[in-house]
Amino acid sequence: MQVEVLTDEDGLKGAWFAATIIEPSGEDKYLIEYKTLRNDDDTEFLREVIAACNIRPCPPEIIVVDGFKVWDAVDAYYNEGWWVGVIAKVLINSNYEVSFIEYDEKTTFNLADLRPHQEWLNGKWVVP
CATH class of the missing domain: 2.30.30 (SH3 type barrels.)
Incomplete structure (x- = not known):
C-alpha cells in the first residue's frame, strides 16, 4: 500500500515522505520502505518501523487551475x-x-x- 509517512528525525520533522507499507510490525506499527530516502551507505531505500498514527494514505490530487494566492x-x-x-x-x-x-x-x-x-x-x- 502506498502511503505518506511523518518522521520525527532531526532535520526532517514535519515533512511527509512517500513510502510503501511492507508488513505489520507489532501493535499499531508497520514496517515501511521509503520511496526517496536511502540508507546511510546509499545502497537501498531506507526501511523502518513507524507507528500507525504517523502514516496516512497519499492525498488525492487537486488540480490547481489559477495558481496560488498569498496566504494559501x-x-x-x-x-x-x-x-x-x-x-x-x-x-x-x-x-x-x-x-x-x-x-x-x-x-x-x-x-x-x-x-x-x-x-x-x-x-x-x-x-x-
Whole structure:
C-alpha cells in the first residue's frame, strides 16, 4: 500500500515522505520502505518501523487551475518530502515564495513542486 509517512528525525520533522507499507510490525506499527530516502551507505531505500498514527494514505490530487494566492496553505516538495508552508509571495513564471513558519525560512518553488495542503482527519481528506 502506498502511503505518506511523518518522521520525527532531526532535520526532517514535519515533512511527509512517500513510502510503501511492507508488513505489520507489532501493535499499531508497520514496517515501511521509503520511496526517496536511502540508507546511510546509499545502497537501498531506507526501511523502518513507524507507528500507525504517523502514516496516512497519499492525498488525492487537486488540480490547481489559477495558481496560488498569498496566504494559501501548500505542501512544497523539498528535500525528498512534502513540507507544509504558506504562500508568502507570488512571483513571475509560475514561481512562488513559500514560508515555512515552523522553521522561519522562505524558499522559492515552481508551481510543479507545490500542491494544496490537505489534512487527514477522521479518515477523510480536508482542505483547511
